[in-house]
Amino acid sequence: MSWLKESIMDKKHEVVLFSSTAIALYGYDQGMMSLINTNYDYLDTIGVSEEDPLVGVIVSVYYLGCAVGAVVASLYADKKGRKPSIFACLATTSLGNLLMFVAGLGYSRGALTIFFIGRVILGVGVGGIDAVIPVYSSELASDGARGKALAQEFQMNIFGLNMAFAVNLGVTMALGKYNQWAWRIPIIVMQMYPVLLLSVIQRLPETPRWFLYHERQDDAHASLKEIYGEDEAKSKLDELVQAQEEESSQSIGYNDMLRPNGSEFHPTVVTIMGQVNQALTGYGALSVYGPQIFELLGFGVRTSEYLTQGNYVFYFFMMTFAWLLIDRVGRRILMVSGAFGISGCFAILTLLGGLATNSSQLGIPNLAASIPGIVVLYIATAMFGIGWLATVWLIPTEIFPSTARAQGSAISVIIWGLANFAVTFLTPIGFNNLKYWLFLVFAVTNGFAGWWTWAYSPETGGRSFEENQQFFTDAKDDKTWLVAKVGKGEYKRMPKQEEADGEDGESAPLLRSR
Numbered sequence: 001m002s003w004l005k006e007s008i009m010d011k012k013h014e015v016v017l018f019s020s021t022a023i024a025l026y027g028y029d030q031g032m033m034s035l036i037n038t039n040y041d042y043l044d045t046i047g048v049s050e051e052d053p054l055v056g057v058i059v060s061v062y063y064l065g066c067a068v069g070a071v072v073a074s075l076y077a078d079k080k081g082r083k084p085s086i087f088a089c090l091a092t093t094s095l096g097n098l099l100m101f102v103a104g105l106g107y108s109r110g111a112l113t114i115f116f117i118g119r120v121i122l123g124v125g126v127g128g129i130d131a132v133i134p135v136y137s138s139e140l141a142s143d144g145a146r147g148k149a150l151a152q153e154f155q156m157n158i159f160g161l162n163m164a165f166a167v168n169l170g171v172t173m174a175l176g177k178y179n180q181w182a183w184r185i186p187i188i189v190m191q192m193y194p195v196l197l198l199s200v201i202q203r204l205p206e207t208p209r210w211f212l213y214h215e216r217q218d219d220a221h222a223s224l225k226e227i228y229g230e231d232e233a234k235s236k237l238d239e240l241v242q243a244q245e246e247e248s249s250q251s252i253g254y255n256d257m258l259r260p261n262g263s264e265f266h267p268t269v270v271t272i273m274g275q276v277n278q279a280l281t282g283y284g285a286l287s288v289y290g291p292q293i294f295e296l297l298g299f300g301v302r303t304s305e306y307l308t309q310g311n312y313v314f315y316f317f318m319m320t321f322a323w324l325l326i327d328r329v330g331r332r333i334l335m336v337s338g339a340f341g342i343s344g345c346f347a348i349l350t351l352l353g354g355l356a357t358n359s360s361q362l363g364i365p366n367l368a369a370s371i372p373g374i375v376v377l378y379i380a381t382a383m384f385g386i387g388w389l390a391t392v393w394l395i396p397t398e399i400f401p402s403t404a405r406a407q408g409s410a411i412s413v414i415i416w417g418l419a420n421f422a423v424t425f426l427t428p429i430g431f432n433n434l435k436y437w438l439f440l441v442f443a444v445t446n447g448f449a450g451w452w453t454w455a456y457s458p459e460t461g462g463r464s465f466e467e468n469q470q471f472f473t474d475a476k477d478d479k480t481w482l483v484a485k486v487g488k489g490e491y492k493r494m495p496k497q498e499e500a501d502g503e504d505g506e507s508a509p510l511l512r513s514r
Helices: 002-008 011-036 040-046 053-080 082-102 111-138 146-175 181-189 192-203 208-213 217-228 230-247 254-258 265-280 283-295 301-325 331-357 366-389 402-433 435-456 465-478 483-492
Strands: none
Touching: 011 082, 011 111, 011 146, 011 181, 011 192, 011 217, 011 283, 011 301, 040 111, 040 181, 053 082, 053 111, 053 402, 082 111, 082 181, 082 192, 111 146, 111 402, 146 181, 146 301, 146 366, 208 217, 208 230, 208 402, 217 230, 254 265, 254 402, 265 283, 265 402, 265 435, 265 465, 283 301, 283 366, 283 402, 301 366, 331 366, 331 435, 402 435, 435 483, 465 483
16 A cells, blocks of 8 residues: 555656646636536526627637736746746636626626626636646656657546536536526536645645756755655756756747747747647537537437537547557647548538438438438547647647747647637637538638648657757758758658667656656
């Protein structure tokens, strides 16, 4: 039993468990609004109809809050530390959640305003978490396991999504769509995440890289001792000090990242397009409007809700393949094959949606189109989870130097927020106007995402931070951004094992599997 206790209490496992739970919080919020949007008491309380575009605005404004939170949290994380920034984000998330819960509770005037403000504040907190947690986790993970660690954490994102929808579905079935507690209970249940995380965050170490960046070598040494013990701490410290000395002359700000002639503009574009392309897959909309998607295939409301829950459970289990494959075959091949695969699925869904909608005129059974539609949509969901859920969050933590890693992650969250704001705002309009032709739109956007990733996104798996940064230096020397033409095409795939041997400086892992 002593070995079990020692394993569970190991700081490395605590960091992974904490980060996974924080990512589950983000997933819970994604699934939380799916059935709340169709609760009649909720709609009556805030004073809108089910087809009012304001329903989409309330959902999507959260993503604008995420964009703001990412900037503020990344700046705070660089100045005060990763842990203090995460603490502040969790407290902000808790406040936003409480405001949403009390909106219209015992009063009606101003309920929409309070709920709206709560959504924005919640977005600020979750956006900050999304920006800082991947950096915190990545700075404590080995080169050969960065992808696996983050993919496992994002599997917990789908756990949160499943939990939110299950709570929603359970209370809706028990209380009905006209009961206020059918929408308030799923909101307040979310409070368990920030409260739990706030209660344990002080047990975790600050990243030694952050301490060294602020010239606090003694604190970095203490942090390494907390993680590894006295014997390994000194050698790890020497490796990180060497890396810090190599980067100490680099002072990078948002100016260097956003100006076309800035030193970090190229990796910033890769980061931005990664999140844009993920939004173009359409799966942000599926997370929020899952039941409505199945209704486009001809199913009734309750059946669509059951199928959505089944899809989310399938999604969770398929994420296992993401962390099994991401460090073996690489990020790039998963993203490219995933995008083209999803594109094909949505093209088929366009046909099946049309057949289901017009089944009576065509004289065919409705289920003849609807049941294959379930299979295809489930397959598309698996492809997204394996290829796109974690990869676009991982890559920004791998391609920037330490002095720009938090800003790079923040830009990733900002674009994620803005892109998903647009998608979740426009999707209800698409439901009402395009019907099943919305699937064809997503088929085209996925095709674009696959092409762009194949052309311009380098393979970052199996390489140290420094080696990934070398790609952008080579691209500048070769005067091209096309991956196939940079460094004789070596960045199209992961390096062979013998090429990846040797770990020092930035390539040295902090959390290594035993």
